[in-house]
Amino acid sequence: MSVCLWVCLFSFWVNDPPFGLIIHGGAGTIERHKMSADLDAEYRRALKTALAAGYEILQKGGSCEAAAIATIKSMEDSPLFNAGRGAVFTNNGKNEFDASIMLGTGEAGACAGVRNIKNPILLAQAVMNSTPHVMLAGDGAVAYARELGLEFETDSYFFTEKRWKQLKKAKVKEKEQSHDNKWRKFGTVGVVALDKQGHMAAATSTGGLTNKQFGRIGDSPIIGAGTYCDNETCGVSGTGQGEFFMRSVVAYDVAALIKYKGMRLQEAVDEAIRKLSDKKGSGGLIAMNTKAEIAFSMNTKGMYRGYRISDGRHVVQIYGDEH
Amino acid sequence: MSVCLWVCLFSFWVNDPPFGLIIHGGAGTIERHKMSADLDAEYRRALKTALAAGYEILQKGGSCEAAAIATIKSMEDSPLFNAGRGAVFTNNGKNEFDASIMLGTGEAGACAGVRNIKNPILLAQAVMNSTPHVMLAGDGAVAYARELGLEFETDSYFFTEKRWKQLKKAKVKEKEQSHDNKWRKFGTVGVVALDKQGHMAAATSTGGLTNKQFGRIGDSPIIGAGTYCDNETCGVSGTGQGEFFMRSVVAYDVAALIKYKGMRLQEAVDEAIRKLSDKKGSGGLIAMNTKAEIAFSMNTKGMYRGYRISDGRHVVQIYGDEH
Numbered sequence: 001m002s003v004c005l006w007v008c009l010f011s012f013w014v015n016d017p018p019f020g021l022i023i024h025g026g027a028g029t030i031e032r033h034k035m036s037a038d039l040d041a042e043y044r045r046a047l048k049t050a051l052a053a054g055y056e057i058l059q060k061g062g063s064c065e066a067a068a069i070a071t072i073k074s075m076e077d078s079p080l081f082n083a084g085r086g087a088v089f090t091n092n093g094k095n096e097f098d099a100s101i102m103l104g105t106g107e108a109g110a111c112a113g114v115r116n117i118k119n120p121i122l123l124a125q126a127v128m129n130s131t132p133h134v135m136l137a138g139d140g141a142v143a144y145a146r147e148l149g150l151e152f153e154t155d156s157y158f159f160t161e162k163r164w165k166q167l168k169k170a171k172v173k174e175k176e177q178s179h180d181n182k183w184r185k186f187g188t189v190g191v192v193a194l195d196k197q198g199h200m201a202a203a204t205s206t207g208g209l210t211n212k213q214f215g216r217i218g219d220s221p222i223i224g225a226g227t228y229c230d231n232e233t234c235g236v237s238g239t240g241q242g243e244f245f246m247r248s249v250v251a252y253d254v255a256a257l258i259k260y261k262g263m264r265l266q267e268a269v270d271e272a273i274r275k276l277s278d279k280k281g282s283g284g285l286i287a288m289n290t291k292a293e294i295a296f297s298m299n300t301k302g303m304y305r306g307y308r309i310s311d312g313r314h315v316v317q318i319y320g321d322e323h
Numbered sequence: 324m325s326v327c328l329w330v331c332l333f334s335f336w337v338n339d340p341p342f343g344l345i346i347h348g349g350a351g352t353i354e355r356h357k358m359s360a361d362l363d364a365e366y367r368r369a370l371k372t373a374l375a376a377g378y379e380i381l382q383k384g385g386s387c388e389a390a391a392i393a394t395i396k397s398m399e400d401s402p403l404f405n406a407g408r409g410a411v412f413t414n415n416g417k418n419e420f421d422a423s424i425m426l427g428t429g430e431a432g433a434c435a436g437v438r439n440i441k442n443p444i445l446l447a448q449a450v451m452n453s454t455p456h457v458m459l460a461g462d463g464a465v466a467y468a469r470e471l472g473l474e475f476e477t478d479s480y481f482f483t484e485k486r487w488k489q490l491k492k493a494k495v496k497e498k499e500q501s502h503d504n505k506w507r508k509f510g511t512v513g514v515v516a517l518d519k520q521g522h523m524a525a526a527t528s529t530g531g532l533t534n535k536q537f538g539r540i541g542d543s544p545i546i547g548a549g550t551y552c553d554n555e556t557c558g559v560s561g562t563g564q565g566e567f568f569m570r571s572v573v574a575y576d577v578a579a580l581i582k583y584k585g586m587r588l589q590e591a592v593d594e595a596i597r598k599l600s601d602k603k604g605s606g607g608l609i610a611m612n613t614k615a616e617i618a619f620s621m622n623t624k625g626m627y628r629g630y631r632i633s634d635g636r637h638v639v640q641i642y643g644d645e646h
Contacts, residue, residue, distance in 0.1 A: 106602065108570050112435075112540070113460050133539045134569040137436050138461035140538025215463025216456045217435070224547040224572035246457045247431050249547035252572040253579070260583035279429065 018292035019058045019196045020309030023050055023071055025081045026187030027239045027284035030302025032319050040318065043080060047306040047316040050074040054193050055308045064201035065103060065125070067193040072099070072121040072203050075189035079160045081304070082187030084119060085153075086160055087207025089167040095158040095207055098221040099124040100135075104200035104231030104290070110221035111145075112137040116158075118151040121205045124221070126150070135221060163210070170211035188220050190237025192229070192288040200290060202227050202235035202251075209242075218242025224252035231290055233258040234265055239303065240283010244276055254287055266295040273297040341615035342381045342519045343632030346373055346394055348404045349510030350562045350607035353625025355642050363641065366403060366627055370639040373397040374631040377516055382633075387524035388426060388448070390516040395422070395444040395526050398512035402483045404627070405510030407442060408476075409483055410530025412490040418481040418530055421544040422447040423458075427523035427554030427613070433544035434468075435460040439481075441474040444528045447544070449473070458544060486533070493534035511543050513560025515552070515611040523613060525550050525558035525574075532565075541565025547575035554613055556581045557588055562626065563606010567599055577610055589618040596620040 025047060054071035058064070076084025087095040099120035100110035109128025112135060117123055123145045127136050136144055146152070188206040204227045206220040219226035219242035226242065228251035229235035236251040245251070250272050257268035269287050276283060277299045284298030286305060294307050298320065306316035317323075348370060377394035381387070399407025410418040422443035423433035432451025435458060440446055446468045450459050459467055469475070511529040527550045529543040542549035542565035549565065551574035552558035559574040568574070573595050580591035592610050599606060600622045607621030609628060617630050621643065629639035640646075 102570075106570055113463070131537070131539075132566065133537075134566045135540040137538040137540050140436070140536065144537040213463065214454070214456075214467040215460040216454075217458040217460050222545060222547070223569050224545070224575060228572070243455065243457045246546050247425075247429055249551070249572060249575040252547060252575055256576070256579035256583055260579055 016310065017196055017198060018310050019194050020292055020307065020313070021051065021054045021058065021067060021071060021191055021193040022286045022288050022294045022296065022307040023047065023189070023191045023305065024237060024239050024284060024286045024296070025075060025189050025304030027298045027300040027303035028187060029300065030304070030318060043304055043318060044316045046075070046078045046080050047304060051306050051308040051316070054191065058193065058195050061196055063197070064193040064195040064199050065101070067195065068101060068191045068201040068203040069121055069125055071191040071193065072189060072205050073119050076119050076121060076205055081189045082207045083189040083205040085158055086163065087158055088163050088187070088210040090208070091211050091213040093167065094155070096212070097205065097207055098218060099203070099205035100221045100223060100227045101125055101128055101201060101203040102223055102227050102229040104229045104235060106230070108134050108223045110135040110223065111141045112217045112221040113215050114138070114141045114145065116152050116154070117142065117145050118153045118157070121203055122150055124203070134223060137217070138215070166210045174211065188226070188239035190227070190239060190286060192235035192237060192286060194288055194290060194292055198231070198290050200229055200231055200235040200288065202229035202237050204237045219245035219250070222246060224249045226251055228252045228255055230255055234287045234289045236285060236287045238283060238285050240276070240300065241281050244279055244281025245283065248275060248279065250276065250285070254285065265289050265293050269295040269297045273299050339633065340519055340521060341633050342517050343615055343630065344374065344377045344381065344390060344394060344514055344516040345609045345611050345617045345619065345630040346370065346512070346514045346628065347560060347562050347607060347609045347619070348398055348512050348627030350621045350623040350626035351510060352623065353627070353641060366641060367639050369398070369401045369403050370627060370629040374629050374639070377514065378631045381516065381518050384519055386520070387516040387518040387522050388424070390518065391424060391514045391524040391526040392444055392448055394514040394516065395512060395528050396442050399442050399444060399528055404512045405530045406512040406528040408481055409486065410481055411486050411510070411533040413531070414534050414536040416490065417478070419535070420528065420530055421541060422526070422528035423544045423546060423550045424448055424451055424524060424526040425546055425550050425552040427552045427558060429553070431457050431546045433458040433546065434464045435540045435544040436538050437461070437464045437468065439475050439477070440465065440468050441476045441480070444526055445473055447526070457546060460540070461538070489533045497534060511549070511562035513550070513562060513609060515558035515560060515609060517611055517613060517615055521554070521613050523552055523554055523558040523611065525552035525560050527560045542568035542573070545569060547572045549574055551575045551578055553578055557610045557612045559608060559610045561606060561608050563599070563623065564604050567602055567604025568606065571598060571602065573599065573608070577608065588612050588616050592618040592620045596622050
């Protein structure tokens with residue numbers, strides 16, 4: 001091999017540090033035999049589209065923040081995921097969103113209990129970049145979004161037949177005082193992105209729980225519970241039964257296990273899910289570090305997920321048995 | 324010494340495990356030379372009253388939960404602290420409360436952005452005990468409080484001259500676009516209580532930031548940020564610049580330093596405050612474990628604080644130089 005080629009390869013290695021992203025589109029009782037071939041393909045397509053949205057930005061040298069936002073926006077715009085357009089319905093037939101973003105350098109922003117905002121993740125980003133605060137909620141947060149000129153949509157934009165049926169079913173189950181919580185549909189979308197500059201961003205967005213009442217806030221907008229990011233340890237996004245993630249401060253726990261116990265990324269993510277199982281909680285986690293190592297873990301039957309890394313790894317998966 | 328006396332002492336030791344509580348009433352630029360003797364005495368009296376409210380319950384064998392609630396309620400009912408009655412004013416001249424409670428066994432409840440509720444901590448407790456959720460916010464949370472029959476108060480109940488003046492001053496500073504954030508009055512009340520059964524509860528309540536806008540939520544209602552409790556490690560309540568506590572997941576970090584790094588209680592609390600200082604954040608922490616060890620730390624000039632333990636330790640302090 002000529003010296004020139006070696007120099008070339010060396011320069012490639014020096015100039016092109018690894019970059020990429022990992023995403024999830026919610027975890028739950030997602031089973032192969034209950035999914036039509038068409039729907040299966042549709043979900044995989046949507047996951048690939050979301051990965052591409054972020055990857056293209058990273059490839060061009062864009063920031064992890066821009067990539068994370070573009071990825072979440074893509075999933076919020078899809079009617080398939082419980083975030084933005086595809087959000088579940090609250091008890092009074094409305095859609096209510098929570099979202100958060102955190103950078104590996106420590107900045108963070110979140111919004112909770114907001115309505116009619118097309119892309120709640122853009123509001124979380126604005127809270128991070130343009131206010132001294134970390135979290136804005138409810139009417140105040142919506143007023144701030146209007147002041148910023150963010151895009152709003154009418155209720156009909158957020159209407160999907162599937163979610164409406166889930167609400168009707170949930171109300172029947174509620175009347176029956178069912179202790180089976182499976183009708184409480186939840187779901188989330190999340191991302192961790194690593195850019196060429198070696199910085200990370202993690203973000204999460206959700207429509208919460210079907211039939212939720214009384215302004216319930218879950219883990220997705222909570223830094224430490226549903227989202228956490230630190231360039232020294234890892235970026236994390238969670239999905240599942242939010243209350244369990246909040247009580248166990250799951251996303252930060254993954255970072256603490258790495259930082260204080262010296263665990264590897266996959267080990268830490270597995271340990272956090274093991275502890276979640278011990279407490280009878282269910283859900284999944286994705287994580288990534290600045291070495292472009294990725295990890296995911298879940299104790300549910302499936303989790304919509306995928307990753308695309310500059311070294312060529314490019315995968316989308318749905319069921320628990322896909323490796 | 325007679326055998327009888329030894330038996331007596333042994334039975335005292337067996338039957339009376341340690342119990343007690345530690346509290347704070349906010350940290351900040353509290354300086355001796357700016358405080359009148361009367362006001363100093365008034366604060367110390369209020370801290371003693373709050374300690375007594377919880378201690379009496381613990382002494383009679385009551386639960387840490389009941390003691391924590393009674394203690395916070397006492398401080399929420401005082402016009403001196405930024406919680407309940409003495410809350411600061413929002414930008415539009417209202418009072419808006421956040422509160423949370425967590426038990427050492429893992430249950431947790433919180434409310435955020437609620438108005439006119441006399442004792443926000445009672446709503447947080449109800450969220451923990453009577454809903455499947457951890458956090459309710461805004462109008463939904465207020466509707467739930469009405470359904471529960473919690474006590475409401477008119478705006479005039481929450482009016483204090485001092486807080487009104489702080490709002491007016493804050494608005495002037497805002498117009499001047501002052502970068503001096505000292506006018507942004509904050510403050511919190513918090514408690515960690517240990518009962519005779521060896522269980523702990525931690526709770527925090529606040530009126531947030533003077534002149535706050537857009538439904539800003541701070542660290543006080545966030546499990547992991549402003550409040551955390553676990554019988555295996557410690558209970559923690561924080562007070563200070565909430566956004567810094569949220570981004571660093573401070574309350575859970577104290578527990579993680581003990582659990583994963585083997586730090587002692589005081590060491591962990593000091594380390595969390597050192598990290599807060601590194602990030603230019605300011606505030607204070609109180610913590611306690613099931614051995615009735617207590618710890619506090621702050622990087623502010625003062626923190627209203629106190630503790631009362633069954634072994635006779637009974638202290639209230641205000642300034643940073645009191646030990």
